[in-house]
Amino acid sequence: xxxxxxxxxxxxxxxxxxxxxxxxxxxxxxxxxxxxxxxxxxxxxxxxxxxxxxxxxxxxxxxxxxx
Amino acid sequence: xxxxxxxxxxxxxxxxxxxxxxxxxxxxxxxxxxxxxxxxxxxxxxxxxxxxxxxxxxxxxxxxxxx
Amino acid sequence: xxxxxxxxxxxxxxxxxxxxxxxxxxxxxxxxxxxxxxxxxxxxxxxxxxxxxxxxxxxxxxxxxxx
Amino acid sequence: xxxxxxxxxxxxxxxxxxxxxxxxxxxxxxxxxxxxxxxxxxxxxxxxxxxxxxxxxxxxxxxxxxx
Amino acid sequence: xxxxxxxxxxxxxxxxxxxxxxxxxxxxxxxxxxxxxxxxxxxxxxxxxxxxxxxxxxxxxxxxxxx
Amino acid sequence: xxxxxxxxxxxxxxxxxxxxxxxxxxxxxxxxxxxxxxxxxxxxxxxxxxxxxxxxxxxxxxxxxxx
Amino acid sequence: xxxxxxxxxxxxxxxxxxxxxxxxxxxxxxxxxxxxxxxxxxxxxxxxxxxxxxxxxxxxxxxxxxx
Amino acid sequence: xxxxxxxxxxxxxxxxxxxxxxxxxxxxxxxxxxxxxxxxxxxxxxxxxxxxxxxxxxxxxxxxxxx
Amino acid sequence: xxxxxxxxxxxxxxxxxxxxxxxxxxxxxxxxxxxxxxxxxxxxxxxxxxxxxxxxxxxxxxxxxxx
Amino acid sequence: xxxxxxxxxxxxxxxxxxxxxxxxxxxxxxxxxxxxxxxxxxxxxxxxxxxxxxxxxxxxxxxxxxx
Amino acid sequence: xxxxxxxxxxxxxxxxxxxxxxxxxxxxxxxxxxxxxxxxxxxxxxxxxxxxxxxxxxxxxxxxxxx
Amino acid sequence: xxxxxxxxxxxxxxxxxxxxxxxxxxxxxxxxxxxxxxxxxxxxxxxxxxxxxxxxxxxxxxxxxxx
Numbered sequence: 001x002x003x004x005x006x007x008x009x010x011x012x013x014x015x016x017x018x019x020x021x022x023x024x025x026x027x028x029x030x031x032x033x034x035x036x037x038x039x040x041x042x043x044x045x046x047x048x049x050x051x052x053x054x055x056x057x058x059x060x061x062x063x064x065x066x067x
Numbered sequence: 068x069x070x071x072x073x074x075x076x077x078x079x080x081x082x083x084x085x086x087x088x089x090x091x092x093x094x095x096x097x098x099x100x101x102x103x104x105x106x107x108x109x110x111x112x113x114x115x116x117x118x119x120x121x122x123x124x125x126x127x128x129x130x131x132x133x134x
Numbered sequence: 135x136x137x138x139x140x141x142x143x144x145x146x147x148x149x150x151x152x153x154x155x156x157x158x159x160x161x162x163x164x165x166x167x168x169x170x171x172x173x174x175x176x177x178x179x180x181x182x183x184x185x186x187x188x189x190x191x192x193x194x195x196x197x198x199x200x201x
Numbered sequence: 202x203x204x205x206x207x208x209x210x211x212x213x214x215x216x217x218x219x220x221x222x223x224x225x226x227x228x229x230x231x232x233x234x235x236x237x238x239x240x241x242x243x244x245x246x247x248x249x250x251x252x253x254x255x256x257x258x259x260x261x262x263x264x265x266x267x268x
Numbered sequence: 269x270x271x272x273x274x275x276x277x278x279x280x281x282x283x284x285x286x287x288x289x290x291x292x293x294x295x296x297x298x299x300x301x302x303x304x305x306x307x308x309x310x311x312x313x314x315x316x317x318x319x320x321x322x323x324x325x326x327x328x329x330x331x332x333x334x335x
Numbered sequence: 336x337x338x339x340x341x342x343x344x345x346x347x348x349x350x351x352x353x354x355x356x357x358x359x360x361x362x363x364x365x366x367x368x369x370x371x372x373x374x375x376x377x378x379x380x381x382x383x384x385x386x387x388x389x390x391x392x393x394x395x396x397x398x399x400x401x402x
Numbered sequence: 403x404x405x406x407x408x409x410x411x412x413x414x415x416x417x418x419x420x421x422x423x424x425x426x427x428x429x430x431x432x433x434x435x436x437x438x439x440x441x442x443x444x445x446x447x448x449x450x451x452x453x454x455x456x457x458x459x460x461x462x463x464x465x466x467x468x469x
Numbered sequence: 470x471x472x473x474x475x476x477x478x479x480x481x482x483x484x485x486x487x488x489x490x491x492x493x494x495x496x497x498x499x500x501x502x503x504x505x506x507x508x509x510x511x512x513x514x515x516x517x518x519x520x521x522x523x524x525x526x527x528x529x530x531x532x533x534x535x536x
Numbered sequence: 537x538x539x540x541x542x543x544x545x546x547x548x549x550x551x552x553x554x555x556x557x558x559x560x561x562x563x564x565x566x567x568x569x570x571x572x573x574x575x576x577x578x579x580x581x582x583x584x585x586x587x588x589x590x591x592x593x594x595x596x597x598x599x600x601x602x603x
Numbered sequence: 604x605x606x607x608x609x610x611x612x613x614x615x616x617x618x619x620x621x622x623x624x625x626x627x628x629x630x631x632x633x634x635x636x637x638x639x640x641x642x643x644x645x646x647x648x649x650x651x652x653x654x655x656x657x658x659x660x661x662x663x664x665x666x667x668x669x670x
Numbered sequence: 671x672x673x674x675x676x677x678x679x680x681x682x683x684x685x686x687x688x689x690x691x692x693x694x695x696x697x698x699x700x701x702x703x704x705x706x707x708x709x710x711x712x713x714x715x716x717x718x719x720x721x722x723x724x725x726x727x728x729x730x731x732x733x734x735x736x737x
Numbered sequence: 738x739x740x741x742x743x744x745x746x747x748x749x750x751x752x753x754x755x756x757x758x759x760x761x762x763x764x765x766x767x768x769x770x771x772x773x774x775x776x777x778x779x780x781x782x783x784x785x786x787x788x789x790x791x792x793x794x795x796x797x798x799x800x801x802x803x804x
Binding site for chain 6: 604605606607608609610611663665668670
């Protein structure tokens with residue numbers, strides 16, 4: 001039976017929340033093998049001069065541990 | 068006074084979370100009448116080979132019961 | 135040391151959740167100075183005739199209080 | 202051993218929260234057999250011209266499934 | 269400086285939630301001195317033959333400990 | 336698209352929780368325009384000499400911001 | 403893209419929590435097609451004469467809706 | 470109308486979570502009359518040398534107060 | 537295997553939260569044997585004339601029950 | 604019967620959490636009358652070069668509204 | 671004074687939840703020293719053809735960091 | 738756009754919660770670069786002979802990942 005590990009990251013984008021998630025998955029997959037999914041923990045935006053300049057998503061990324 | 072029912076579904080899309088929600092509403096409206104709204108319970112992505120392949124949204128859909 | 139205030143708004147859009155958030159920040163920045171960010175509390179959609187007609191986001195907006 | 206089902210409804214009344222719950226139980230019992238109880242999930246009021254015009258209760262209704 | 273104790277009870281009534289709370293306070297005050305207040309944890313109803321027969325409130329009762 | 340503001344108040348009554356909510360809405364409507372509704376955050380009672388002397392409701396009141 | 407439905411049941415057993423879950427899945431599968439899984443919401447025991455006589459599990463069961 | 474009290478205990482076992490719950494009910498029933506049930510708050514294991522040596526369950530035990 | 541009891545208290549101090557916790561442990565240990573620890577549930581301050589006059593901590597105190 | 608308002612602030616200090624709370628109360632009392640108390644929502648520290656440089660407390664401040 | 675690290679894993683078994691936890695501890699102890707315990711975050715089952723085929727436990731594993 | 742990682746630790750001190758947090762940040766900074774902050778998850782004390790002997794803080798530490 002498999003065991004998976006869960007790691008929490010905060011990814012960002014200046015375009016959208018969906019884009020921030022894709023950035024996070026891409027970065028995580030550079031160092032982690034067998035990334036299987038992620039679920040959103042929280043969503044935040046950074047604001048400057050009345051405009052949204054950054055979308056931030058805290059997400060828990062799951063990857064399968066090989067024996 | 069009206070009574071509404073709440074049903075929980077998990078809808079998916081390979082494009083975005085917003086699209087997953089629209090898919091869910093469309094599917095729910097095929098079998099349910101008077102769907103009035105839905106709120107997001109949780110958001111998850113499925114990953115293959117370092118890429119997001121599926122956006123999944125758990126949502127509670129509300130529809131008004133006719134007497 | 136600074137003190138920031140947190141105010142809760144519910145912003146909407148007929149396009150997407152991200153657009154609803156931008157509408158909310160824009161409206162808040164009309165009356166509040168030094169808006170620094172916001173985090174999403176909840177996300178809801180309004181449905182008419184089986185279609186999503188409105189995206190609603192409850193968000194907590196943070197702004198720095200000047201002495 | 203028994204299995205019970207849980208269904209979520211939103212009931213309303215223009216009198217009180219307790220009355221909204223009774224309306225909900227009455228409506229649920231029209232279509233469901235063996236309703237055994239319900240617990241309150243959330244309570245909301247609708248306001249018009251500074252007056253409460255509607256009490257709304259989201260509740261989880263439990264009913265025993267016959268084999 | 270004072271220290272208060274918190275005890276959790278589940279009180280019931282066949283009239284209303286408010287009445288159930290008053291029953292609970294009355295019963296708690298028979299055995300506890302210096303009861304100062306209580307807050308509602310959850311609210312449940314018991315149903316028989318499609319009618320609400322019992323209102324149940326889980327509540328945390330606070331009382332001040334004398335030195 | 337509209338933007339609504341959410342403000343949190345704690346209203347009280349010596350009669351009932353429902354009455355406390357009505358007091359809160361009435362008071363909020365004295366200073367706020369376009370109050371559309373409120374949802375209950377928490378419910379507490381104050382006790383003196385074994386009797387409930389005050390019903391307190393923490394509630395989030397929503398009002399629509401005019402452009 | 404698929405849409406799944408989530409239904410909540412309370413299953414019981416006089417042996418163990420695991421057995422209660424299996425009873426619940428078995429009962430759900432009698433009426434629902436494509437049950438894919440379930441997650442535990444809460445766990446409760448009923449006690450008589452100082453002994454556990456019933457294990458109860460509230461669980462959310464997921465099943466895939468066919469188009 | 471009855472009033473029940475709720476007391477929180479942490480019970481343990483070196484066999485299983487179910488066994489820990491039975492130990493807790495048995496111990497509670499030595500000092501409390503009319504124990505009617507309990508629900509699980511949290512579940513923890515203690516580990517030594519890579520092996521689970523203890524199952525711990527925090528549980529809220531309910532018992533009916535006699536007038 | 538041991539069974540521990542959990543009791544909830546609200547302790548206060550006019551100095552600090554840490555001091556309030558120590559007051560609470562000291563008071564609890566006057567009447568309870570084998571107090572092993574406590575965890576913080578919530579933290580509140582009382583204010584008079586713009587100054588903090590009281591630090592209050594709601595805490596769950598654990599003590600081991602002897603057979 | 605009184606009505607109180609709740610406002611959320613984020614206060615900071617480079618000394619301690621308690622000091623951050625006092626700064627927040629002091630700042631709130633400059634603009635708000637009848638501040639009666641506050642409870643802690645969350646606690647965060649900012650770190651530079653391995654050292655804590657700022658203690659931040661999100662807190663809900665309560666003040667009584669005069670008729 | 672010691673510092674411990676917390677890592678989150680999802681362990682599985684085709685026998686029971688307890689067995690899934692033991693598998694998780696065993697796997698974690700292969701790569702981590704001084705594992706002291708774990709607490710259960712959530713419990714899920716996978717179902718095929720109306721039968722539970724897999725018990726999954728999300729758990730937070732604690733291990734002491736050596737200086 | 739940056740990606741940050743979140744790691745959870747439990748730090749302790751025999752002086753105070755603030756000191757426990759500083760110990761935790763110091764230990765984390767020995768092995769992690771670019772630690773930017775941390776937020777408190779939970780606070781616990783260990784008690785011996787009626788005295789607080791240890792302050793424990795579970796905290797989520799954030800550090801920026803370099804590309």
